Amino acid sequence: MSGTIQDLSVNYDPVNENNTFTCGDVINGRVILEVTKEVKIDSLYIKCKGDANVRWTERRNDDTHVYSAHERYFKLKQVFIQDPSKKGKKDPGTIITTGETYSNVVRPGNHVFPFSFQLPHGNMPASFSAYYGSVKYLLEVRLDRSWKMDRTAIKEITFVPLINNVGPNLMMPQSGATDKKMKLFTSGSASIRASTEKMGYMQGEVIKVYTDIDNSSSRNLKMKYSLEEKQTFSAEGHHKYGSKIIFKEVGDPIPSGSKQTVTTQVTIPSDVDLTIINCGIIKVEYVLKVYLDVPYAKDPTIHFPVVILPAGLFLAPLQSQPGFQPYGNPDASGWSNVPPQPALGPGPSGAAYGPAPGLYPNIQPSPMHPQPANPEAPPPSYHDIYSNPNPPVPGYNPAPSAPTFNPPQYPFMGYPNPTLPHPAPSAPEFCPNPPAPGYGPPGGEPGYWPSPTNVINQPEPYPTKTPEKQE
The missing domain is CATH 2.60.40.640 (Immunoglobulin-like)
Structure with missing residues (x-):
């Protein structure tokens, strides 16, 4: 990045040698913000969310048809900075977690904002990525300033289902x-x-x-x-x-x-x-x-x-x-x-x-x-088949099961607000040498849609039929 915002990034701490997470795990991490001069920020927050997305196009005759679908499993949000004079946008279905908040005037230098999320219990699919669709679990940081473009930083985490008893x-x-x-x-x-x-x-x-x-x-x-x-x-x-x-x-x-x-x-x-x-x-x-x-x-x-x-x-x-x-x-x-x-x-x-x-x-x-x-x-x-008996981490309230997807409405789970397992600083810590990213998956910041080079290089054995040909 260039200009006043020199760096905006997010790191998290792995909980196992495979760098994977499952239901009930706690994600602890830090948002790193480096500014070159004093700056006023409208809002700075981080989201932890799980979504499935599908999208492809088909051409029939002279028309191009785009088909897309989306499922949401959860969305948690922790706010670091919120200008009290500016009302934030409503975010339906988002569970706001508790955490330390800071002044919206940020001094020059490096600043560290700690965060903590506990993944909810529920019947959620494993992380997956393909050309036509994906199941992604992301940490997404957003910084808003008046009359400026929003800045974002995204880090993907790998989710695997919690399995205790195999049927x-x-x-x-x-x-x-x-x-x-x-x-x-x-x-x-x-x-x-x-x-x-x-x-x-x-x-x-x-x-x-x-x-x-x-x-x-x-x-x-x-x-x-x-x-x-x-x-x-x-x-x-x-x-x-x-x-x-x-x-x-x-x-x-x-x-x-x-x-x-x-x-x-x-x-x-x-x-x-x-x-x-x-x-x-x-x-x-x-x-x-x-x-x-x-x-x-x-x-x-x-x-x-x-x-x-x-x-x-x-x-x-x-x-x-x-x-x-x-x-x-x-x-x-x-x-x-x-x-x-x-x-x-x-x-x-x-x-x-x-x-x-x-x-x-x-x-x-x-x-x-x-x-x-x-x-x-x-x-x-x-x-x-896969029971979820993993108890919440001490210090957190019990979490109900994740909602069952029922299109077109999405019932949102009443996941309680956890408290930080360690006390947060009263102000951003001045850190000349912030910890470098490196725990996330390789390949840079992930996108929602893989590159076309990842498409399966084989003819599709089950071609999609047009509605006119379906029996």
Whole structure:
């Protein structure tokens, strides 16, 4: 910056080695203001807020249509300076927190304004950023002066959901089978049967896939495994889709006329996005594909839904579940019986991806996935799977759960005003050498919309249909 306001920045103190925050955590930090001469300020404040935004454009004929949507999860505000002669603008839905206030006449030099926010408890999605939408949790500082442009400073924080108990549905094993009769350049048939230990996995965890292959075809065939991320963005009744392959593994050839049992281990990247199903306008889902690579023909494929959870949990598979056979037996009865697979392929505009067993009513009955007592009951929310027992930090009043998004109105939570955990100075501290920023995510001050260079470099497998073509 140049002129009277030499510097305006915000720093915060990490609470863990991963530099992430969750429900109930307290964010302590400082706003740094450097001025070259005495200046009169109308207002200086900081906001802590969580929002989801979606935006894209479509061109049909000669018209360009812009679709956008927004969800707000919370907005907290702490005021440092407020000129009593000037009335501040009303900020609906904002919870004003208590803190030290200062004179609106600021002397030359460096000044430090401490702040403290406690993140509310609630069913809030994880931080996420993509070309068409994002879930952002921000610290935003604003400085207002009469007849001058407003100055702002923004720092993004990384939010992960609070998870204490993982529902048993995520820990139950999954299994599936399929077969294919060869035509044209290949004769015979091939069958595969696969199983995994569970559905919920942490970032960086290993997925073990147990596969039985019966290659009765005239060709040598290869087993392949891939994890695909599927993104859905919704706005104004329309949808935009994207996908990308997280990893792909290729197994050894299966000779013609042979049967094999294969155990494959694939590792989930530690920086992969978390699953998001508790946001009304953005969904991030994953599917593990186990398939035989058949030349010149459609590959027989088994789809397993995968839920990506934050790293640091202990997730033990339910090995005691009846009927779970890590290593299948191709000679056992029922090997040729192919159970139906979830419909995870392309669908019409607005169609959801295949439901995950246990999270939604099961469409694949089996001894390992019994049908729920009430198939018509609505699916559970993340709050049912991820409980939020984290108590507030001492010195803060208990906080109610975050509001449930209910468009078009946004109910705001009555989050109580916390007090600072340490006494604030009676005036800004003169600090010739303020602490340098460095705890925020790399890449400079984040924007709401990533650069187009971050767009997924793959064709969208689920093109958006125009309203005239929707059935």
